Amino acid sequence: MKIIEKQPERTDLPLVVVPNIVGAMLEPFTSTLGLLHDVARVRIYTEPTLDDDTLVKRMEGAKGVVVIGFHVSDAMLNRVSDHVECFAFGGTGVASYINLIATRERGIRVCNVVHYGNGAVAEHTVALMMELARHVGRMDAAMHVGGWHGEDGVSLEDKTIGLVGFGGIGQQVARIARGFGMQVLVWDSHLDAQAAHDLEATPVADLGELFESSGVVSLHLPLLPETAGLITTEQLNRLQPGTLFINTARAEVIQPGALTSRLKLGDISAGLDVFDTEPLADDDPLRTMPNVVLTPHVAWRAEAAYTSLTKQLSQSLAAYFKGESFNIAN
Amino acid sequence: MKIIEKQPERTDLPLVVVPNIVGAMLEPFTSTLGLLHDVARVRIYTEPTLDDDTLVKRMEGAKGVVVIGFHVSDAMLNRVSDHVECFAFGGTGVASYINLIATRERGIRVCNVVHYGNGAVAEHTVALMMELARHVGRMDAAMHVGGWHGEDGVSLEDKTIGLVGFGGIGQQVARIARGFGMQVLVWDSHLDAQAAHDLEATPVADLGELFESSGVVSLHLPLLPETAGLITTEQLNRLQPGTLFINTARAEVIQPGALTSRLKLGDISAGLDVFDTEPLADDDPLRTMPNVVLTPHVAWRAEAAYTSLTKQLSQSLAAYFKGESFNIAN
Numbered sequence: 001m002k003i004i005e006k007q008p009e010r011t012d013l014p015l016v017v018v019p020n021i022v023g024a025m026l027e028p029f030t031s032t033l034g035l036l037h038d039v040a041r042v043r044i045y046t047e048p049t050l051d052d053d054t055l056v057k058r059m060e061g062a063k064g065v066v067v068i069g070f071h072v073s074d075a076m077l078n079r080v081s082d083h084v085e086c087f088a089f090g091g092t093g094v095a096s097y098i099n100l101i102a103t104r105e106r107g108i109r110v111c112n113v114v115h116y117g118n119g120a121v122a123e124h125t126v127a128l129m130m131e132l133a134r135h136v137g138r139m140d141a142a143m144h145v146g147g148w149h150g151e152d153g154v155s156l157e158d159k160t161i162g163l164v165g166f167g168g169i170g171q172q173v174a175r176i177a178r179g180f181g182m183q184v185l186v187w188d189s190h191l192d193a194q195a196a197h198d199l200e201a202t203p204v205a206d207l208g209e210l211f212e213s214s215g216v217v218s219l220h221l222p223l224l225p226e227t228a229g230l231i232t233t234e235q236l237n238r239l240q241p242g243t244l245f246i247n248t249a250r251a252e253v254i255q256p257g258a259l260t261s262r263l264k265l266g267d268i269s270a271g272l273d274v275f276d277t278e279p280l281a282d283d284d285p286l287r288t289m290p291n292v293v294l295t296p297h298v299a300w301r302a303e304a305a306y307t308s309l310t311k312q313l314s315q316s317l318a319a320y321f322k323g324e325s326f327n328i329a330n
Numbered sequence: 331m332k333i334i335e336k337q338p339e340r341t342d343l344p345l346v347v348v349p350n351i352v353g354a355m356l357e358p359f360t361s362t363l364g365l366l367h368d369v370a371r372v373r374i375y376t377e378p379t380l381d382d383d384t385l386v387k388r389m390e391g392a393k394g395v396v397v398i399g400f401h402v403s404d405a406m407l408n409r410v411s412d413h414v415e416c417f418a419f420g421g422t423g424v425a426s427y428i429n430l431i432a433t434r435e436r437g438i439r440v441c442n443v444v445h446y447g448n449g450a451v452a453e454h455t456v457a458l459m460m461e462l463a464r465h466v467g468r469m470d471a472a473m474h475v476g477g478w479h480g481e482d483g484v485s486l487e488d489k490t491i492g493l494v495g496f497g498g499i500g501q502q503v504a505r506i507a508r509g510f511g512m513q514v515l516v517w518d519s520h521l522d523a524q525a526a527h528d529l530e531a532t533p534v535a536d537l538g539e540l541f542e543s544s545g546v547v548s549l550h551l552p553l554l555p556e557t558a559g560l561i562t563t564e565q566l567n568r569l570q571p572g573t574l575f576i577n578t579a580r581a582e583v584i585q586p587g588a589l590t591s592r593l594k595l596g597d598i599s600a601g602l603d604v605f606d607t608e609p610l611a612d613d614d615p616l617r618t619m620p621n622v623v624l625t626p627h628v629a630w631r632a633e634a635a636y637t638s639l640t641k642q643l644s645q646s647l648a649a650y651f652k653g654e655s656f657n658i659a660n
Contacts, residue, residue, distance in 0.1 A: 024482050119485055119487045119511075120483065120485055123460075123463070123464065123483070123485065123486055123487065123510070124464055124466075124483065126456075126460060126510075127460040127461070127463065127464035127466045127483075128466055130453075130456060130457040130460045130461075130466075131457070131460075131461070131466045131467055131470065133453070133457065133632075134453065134454055134457035134628075134632070135467075136454075136457045136458055136460075136461045136467055136601070136623060136625055137461055137465075137466055137467005137468060137470055137471065137623075138467060138470075138471075139624070139625045139626060139628065140461065140467055140468075140623045140624050140625060141467065141468075141471050143610070143617065143624035143625065143626060144617055144618065144624065146612040146617065147609075147612070148608075148609035148610065148626045149626065150625070150626045150627065150628035150631060151628065151631075152354050152628075152631045152632065152633070153450070153453075153454065153457075153628070153631060153632040153633075154632060154633050155449055155450055155453065155632040155633050155634030155635070156453055157449045157453070157502075157634065158634055172487075175509050175510075175511070176506070176509040176510050177509070178509055179505050179506040179507070179508055179509020179510065180453070180456075180505075180506055180509065181449075181505070271466075278478075279477075279478035280473070280478065282476040282477070287473065287474055287476065288474065293466060293467075293470045294469070294470050294473035294474065295466055295469045295470065295473065295480070296469065296473060296478045296479065296480040297480065298464075298469065298480035298481065298482075298483070301480060301481075301482045301483060302463075302464070302482065302483040302484060302485040303482070303483075303484050303485050304485030304487065304488055305485070
């Protein structure tokens with residue numbers, strides 16, 4: 001088993017343990033460890049495990065623990081809370097992975113990471129839009145087999161893109177779309193009017209009107225009680241033939257089944273990275289539709305996201321041991 | 331045989347004939363015919379032909395002829411030069427399709443179309459870049475079969491793109507790249523310094539230095555005697571591992587065989603729309619390389635390009651019959 005250690009001889013410093021890591025994060029994470037120099041010694045277990053006993057054993061003696069890819073169950077928390085003082089969680093939805101109330105009651109800090117995937121998700125949105133517009137992947141697959149069969153594309157520079165949700169990701173998509181020369185419409189329940197103005201995005205008060213007026217529609221809403229099922233069949237029916245519809249946000253912001261029904265009409269196309277159930281069932285009708293482009297929830301998975309995420313982990317732990325506040329979640 | 335006629339009763343007006351047309355241009359072209367209202371009557375043959383006798387027969391009585399997809403041989407010219415006064419050529423490289431000297435000697439005007447594909451080619455460049463960066467097409471093909479296997483992508487916002495050639499297409503790619511937040515380097519033998527300044531692109535005097543400093547390299551050179559073979563093995567060797575190399579310009583601007591050799595090293599990837607011989611041979615080694623994305627010379631084929639091209643055809647003919655100058659090539 002391979003273990004990477006930084007400053008192991010400095011037993012005067014608190015120990016940070018990474019009991020589990022995914023391969024693609026290892027290099028970005030180790031490159032951020034300068035932030036912990038003279039603050040903590042670090043031990044990284046590079047062989048993945050999801051076994052509770054192994055994870056607890058690896059955390060032995062650690063004051064700081066990086067949580068990637070596993071759940072800290074209440075039982076696990078009981079076994080490590082005599083020595084762990086800070087969990088740094090690397091992912092989205094920390095509350096599903098660590099009991100925030102129980103940790104707070106025991107005085108254990110939990111840190112999360114924020115906005116780490118904005119650029120990656122925005123760029124994947126554009127990648128889906130380009131495949132819908134120009135079919136490069138489809139032609140490439142054919143070219144690798146043989147032959148010479150081109151397809152006409154659609155132009156984007158004279159199109160309007162309607163963005164549903166205008167946080168960090170939506171704003172970055174707007175910035176890229178403006179570079180194309182596209183007109184940008186935006187709907188957000190709490191619109192940042194200054195950002196809309198700065199990015200030359202035109203606010204639209206009615207979601208159905210945005211759907212009707214856009215050649216490309218892309219969703220960038222968080223999943224919240226008030227956004228679940230926000231996109232309805234009635235709104236999807238207002239999409240014009242030829243519209244490119246993109247979802248890299250969450251499937252649950254659309255009424256269950258409404259998008260699949262709309263796509264069955266065949267007059268619009270869609271690029272989807274998120275689904276009601278993941279992994280997507282092998283017999284899901286989306287798998288066989290010619291007018292959809294599918295990716296398996298990878299929009300956030302790009303190197304810049306890993307860089308930002310792992311840097312925030314090191315920053316959070318450094319802040320804790322220096323008595324500062326950073327990314328506190330509980 | 332289907333013939334479309336506009337104002338056929340207006341025999342007082344000169345006749346414009348379109349003896350051959352490709353399907354995708356028909357609708358864009360007819361939508362521009364308002365430009366010829368009260369200027370010429372128009373007859374469009376919608377059934378394609380490349381037979382000389384048929385083409386000559388269709389041109390009978392025409393003063394204006396739209397040339398799309400066929401060559402006006404010298405023999406054909408001899409047969410129609412008693413009545414044709416203006417050829418409007420819809421494509422690239424008019425000199426390969428119509429004898430410019432012979433037509434000029436006979437007082438026949440030849441018009442070409444310019445810059446019609448700039449936006450389309452720039453957007454296809456970005457589509458190739460996105461497929462190299464995020465593999466949407468490859469994942470989509472897998473998702474349509476089954477399973478749930480994602481791939482990590484690379485981020486673009488913190489990358490540098492080096493543009494070789496900075497005319498209309500290169501400038502539009504720069505505009506889009508700036509929207510992503512990319513740094514832009516540019517090399518051009520006759521650089522438009524003002525355009526570079528306006529688009530925040532940094533001029534680089536040495537091509538090898540541009541290759542060495544860019545995470546993405548894209549070619550936007552015309553093929554001219556002085557650009558043929560301009561890109562050499564030595565320069566390609568200076569590309570850093572991981573570079574995304576894109577060519578939507580012409581294959582001949584690279585030394586024959588140099589790119590294929592460089593790609594065989596496997597440490598860079600490429601998105602290619604143009605090839606030394608087209609159609610690309612079925613046994614060309616590029617077809618089986620895992621690190622290349624191939625499209626069959628389609629970069630210009632998008633709706634905006636057809637719109638611009640067909641509009642220019644009508645503008646050229648209208649200008650001729652009104653005694654004005656527009657897009658004159660001979």
